Amino acid sequence: MDPYQELKVGDKYSKKDLSTLLDQPNISLVREGIYNLKNSNSSLFFVDLEKKGKESRFHFDDFFEGDFFIGIPKQPNILKVQK
Structure with missing residues (x-):
């Protein structure tokens, strides 16, 4: 598989x-x-990309940029994972 x-x-x-x-x-x-x-x-x-109805601490700016998934949380961390 x-x-x-x-x-x-x-x-x-x-x-x-x-x-x-x-x-x-x-x-x-x-x-x-x-x-x-x-x-x-x-x-x-x-990841849960649906933010509607969630507490604001769970709201991230999530998006794909080229071959990467970017998740920017409210905290100063940045999550970057290659596709």
Whole structure:
């Protein structure tokens, strides 16, 4: 299984979709953060891009810039993950 063949960066997938497409039943247990695929050298990075109705401390400026996903939180940290 090659996630690069199954998924498109930036598209939305449910955890159920990902479990099926990637043959990874434990994906449903992941709430947020990084999930390392069991049968691949790939990892998934889970973020919640929907900010409506969330506390302001969860509002980040999240966007794709070229091959990178940028997440700028209210704190002075910057999260940068390559696609």
